Amino acid sequence: MKARAFWLPLAGLSVFLVLNVADIAIADDDDPPVSVLGAEATVTVSPEAVTKSGIASARPSIVPWRKLVPAYGYVLNATQLITLVSDYADMKARLESMQAQQTLARAKLDRDKGLYRDRQNISQEQFQETTARFQSNSAMVKAEQVRVNNALNIIRQQFGSVISDATEKNTIFITQLLQQQVVLVKVTLPPDTDLPTPPSQADVTDYGNTGGHGTMLHYLSPVTMTDPAIQGRSFFYFASAESQLVAGMNVSVLLPTEEEHPGIRIPASAIIWLQGKSWIYRDNGHGKFTRLPLTTDVPDREGGYLIQDTPGQITHETQIVIEGTQLLLSEEFRAQLESGDDDD
Structure with missing residues (x-):
């Protein structure tokens, strides 16, 4: 087999391509050399x-760099939770109003009791009316307290104790939820995967078919019911409503484990995409640039990707091309086309 070398113009200067293939070939004497590796x-x-x-x-x-566990995410329609929280807030407000009325009724009862016992300054009928009014207020307070407790229990059963406690305390999260400033995401692990402790943060890596990534999720609580379709452990996370996550959306989520390793950041400017795969160019020195595959499991919020520092592959000491990668790829393609023309 004979390899034909090809000379390329790059910015008006001399360039040649070294294509590494499975077979070793010897260049013609009148062609520039081609090394095969x-x-x-x-x-x-x-x-x-x-x-x-x-x-x-x-x-x-x-x-x-941390190992990431892939999980399934589903953006929940929070209407039901918002309704439950709003109903609870209304009941709680009514209860507090009734409790205030009961306090006044108690004070009047104590005052009338003293007046009745002190030489009967009020009639027995007046004292009995005051007593009946206080007892009626007490009964209404107890009934409303039961309704408030039931409303809170429903939230606890469907969304867990963390959300029910937040509802009871009217935390900032509940305020943001009612004002639709946050969205809820149910994150479910694969059936054969477990995390002893769910991470405080997770990353959305894909918005259905939109290809978006980089949205941060914040841990909220475990889910009280298992997803029947997946049968894995589930957790509630939340994100800002500005994240463009929409109710009903299926997303891919990455959960970081606690084990940490040295890693390196590959900037977006260094990455080229070819046939559905990502690549970078390694600078070998002396004007030689080798195209290497790049794993894209861990997106970087600043753009690009994070990879593990792996000796023998890409490490923190590897010189990578950060500007001009598309130009190198274009020259590589041009060389391949010219090589094919020469073979014909």
Whole structure:
């Protein structure tokens, strides 16, 4: 087998492509040399072309990296919870009003009791009316207290003690919920997966078919009922209503584990997408740039992705191209096309 070399123009300067394939080939004597190493593509660029084309390389920054557990997310319609919380608030307000009336009735009863016993300054009939009014108020307070407790128990049964306690204390979260400033997300683990402690934060990595990612979820409480379709442990998380999460939306969620490892951040400018996969170019020095696959399991909120620092692959000491990756890919494609034309 004979390999044909090809010379490429890049910013008016000399460029040739080193394509690594499975077989080793020897270039023609009148062609530039082509080295063959495995299955990676290496673009070789003259120093002048690197400078003129604005190709820049740098070492990736070091960041903490944690293994992530994928989970299923469903954005809940909070109408039912909002209705329950609103009903509870109304009942609680009525109860407090009745309790205030009962306090006044108690004070009047104590006063009339003293007047009746002190030389009967009020009639027996007046004293009996005051007593009956107090007893009626007491009965209404007890009945309303039962309704308030029942309303709170319904919230506890359907949404857990954390949300019911927040409702009872009227926390900031409840205020935000009633004002529709937050959305609830039910996050369910796969059936064969468990987390001893759910993380305080999680990331939404995909909005259904929109491809969005980077929304942060905040842990709220465990879910009281198992999802019948998945049969995994579930948790309530919440996010800002500005996150564009809409009720009824299915999302992919990543939950970080507690185990931490050294990691590196790959900026968005360093990443190219080809045939549904992501790649970066490693700067080998002397104008040689090798395209390497990149895992995209962990998106970075600042853009790009986080990966584990893996010796022998991509590490914090690897020089990666952060500017000019699309130019290198274009030159690689052009070389492949010219190589095909030469073979014909």
